[in-house]
Amino acid sequence: MGNTTIPSLLFSLLMFGVLSNAQLSSDFYSKSCPNVTTIARHLIQRASRSDVRLTAKVMRLHFHDCFVNGCDGSVLLDAAPADGVEGEKEAFQNAGSLDGFEVIDDIKTALENVCPGVVSCADILAIAAEISVSLAGGPSWDVLLGRRDGRTANRGDAVAALPLGPDSMEILTSKFSVHNLDTTDLVALSGAHTFGRVQCGVITNRLHNFSGNNGQSDPSIEPKFLRTLRRKCPQGRSLTARVNLDPTSPDSFDNDYFKNLQNNRGVIESDQILFSSKGLLCLW
Numbered sequence: 562m563g564n565t566t567i568p569s570l571l572f573s574l575l576m577f578g579v580l581s582n583a584q585l586s587s588d589f590y591s592k593s594c595p596n597v598t599t600i601a602r603h604l605i606q607r608a609s610r611s612d613v614r615l616t617a618k619v620m621r622l623h624f625h626d627c628f629v630n631g632c633d634g635s636v637l638l639d640a641a642p643a644d645g646v647e648g649e650k651e652a653f654q655n656a657g658s659l660d661g662f663e664v665i666d667d668i669k670t671a672l673e674n675v676c677p678g679v680v681s682c683a684d685i686l687a688i689a690a691e692i693s694v695s696l697a698g699g700p701s702w703d704v705l706l707g708r709r710d711g712r713t714a715n716r717g718d719a720v721a722a723l724p725l726g727p728d729s730m731e732i733l734t735s736k737f738s739v740h741n742l743d744t745t746d747l748v749a750l751s752g753a754h755t756f757g758r759v760q761c762g763v764i765t766n767r768l769h770n771f772s773g774n775n776g777q778s779d780p781s782i783e784p785k786f787l788r789t790l791r792r793k794c795p796q797g798r799s800l801t802a803r804v805n806l807d808p809t810s811p812d813s814f815d816n817d818y819f820k821n822l823q824n825n826r827g828v829i830e831s832d833q834i835l836f837s838s839k840g841l842l843c844l845w
Contacts, residue, residue, distance in 0.1 A: 585705035589684075594676035598704075601668045601685065602692050608664045609696060613812050616693035617757030618661035623690035624753065625649070625659060626683070628740070629719045633711030634683035637665065640716075652719035657801065658760055665689060683708035697756055699814030726763040728831045748835055754806045755818035759828055761793070762800030767830045769796040781833055783825040790828065804828060 590597045609615040626636040629649055636659070640648030649655060665685055672680045684706045695701045724736055737747045767779045768791050778787055786808075793804045805811035806828050807818050818832075827833030 585707045587703040587705055589706035590676075590680060594672065594679045596675065597672060597680055597684075598688055598692070600671050600675070601688050604667050604671060605664055605689060605692050606696065608667070614758060615661060615664065616697040616814075617812070619664065619686075619689045619693040620753055621757065622659060622661045622665070623686045624750070625655060625719075625723060626686055628724075628736075629722045630711065630715070632683050632687060632708055634681060634686060634708070635711035635714040636719075637662065637682050637686075638711070638714040640714075644713075646712075646714050647716040649714045649716060649719040652716050652723065654723040654725060655719065661689075681708050681710045683710050694814050697812065697814040724831060726759075726829045726831055727766065730834050733831060733834075751832055751835055752816075752818055754829070754832055755810075755816070756812055756814055757806050758803035758811070759806055760800060761798070761802045761804065764790065764804075764828060764830070765794055765796070765800060768794055779830060779833075781825055781837055782827075786826045806832075 605615070605619065612618075622636065623632070626632055626634060626649075629635065636649045636655070638646050638648060638650075640646060640651060650659060665682070668685050668689065669680075669682060672685070684704075687704050687706065687708065691702060691704045722736060722739065724733060728736070733747060734744060737743070737750075742750070767782075768787070769776065769778065771777045771779045778791070782790070789808075790804065794802060807813075807821060808826070808828075809817040809821065821827055822833055822836040825833065825836075827836070
């Protein structure tokens with residue numbers, strides 16, 4: 562995968578915003594809240610000093626928001642059954658692993674103090690994602706703004722829409738096609754796994770019970786790397802322990818993720834399948 566990977570990823574991220582809202586503009590808050598990005602950047606920088614994983618957390622939070630009924634901030638809503646809000650946070654793919662909410666709350670509080678009732682939470686997530694990629698060593702881009710916040714959330718929609726570690730290529734492409742995203746977008750967006758961590762529970766079957774065979778592992782994993790993963794996620798131990806998605810540069814936004822896949826060192830099964838699948842190799 563060459564140097565075009567990151568621009569493709571950013572294009573896909575921007576496309577999410579376009580898909581979910583018809584009228585967006587990078588200068589949407591230029592008069593109503595001109596310091597929105599400066600305030601957000603300051604708070605993310607401050608929070609990331611004590612949490613090296615923060616930038617990856619925020620990037621994932623934005624993706625999980627956009628992938629369920631568009632970029633509407635609904636992933637931030639707490640469950641309130643009486644009001645028809647089931648809570649996307651409780652979806653299997655989010656529960657106990659989705660994080661970064663605190664810094665988004667801090668940004669919202671700070672903005673309400675200077676621009677009350679102006680900046681949507683959905684836009685805060687989009688701005689925070691761009692800042693996070695930039696702080697992790699990736700590029701910057703003009704964030705399209707003007708989204709409106711959703712008032713409801715649906716756990717069932719989140720469960721159905723969000724990718725899972727064991728998803729097949731067919732399932733992955735189906736989930737992305739709902740958003741008019743093709744296999745190129747799938748590969749590019751998966752590149753966000755260049756930073757961050759994953760819980761052992763996501764990969765334990767791949768390491769110890771592949772295809773339902775107890776003691777068997779996914780034969781596509783490079784043997785030395787398999788031993789490392791098994792040591793970090795031993796069978797029968799904590800499922801919430803975390804391993805680096807990119808063992809080479811776990812906190813940097815770069816292209817090492819794709820290099821790892823080429824060497825059969827993808828941590829999540831649905832990542833490695835991108836390189837192993839016929840028909841996708843032409844994208845590499």
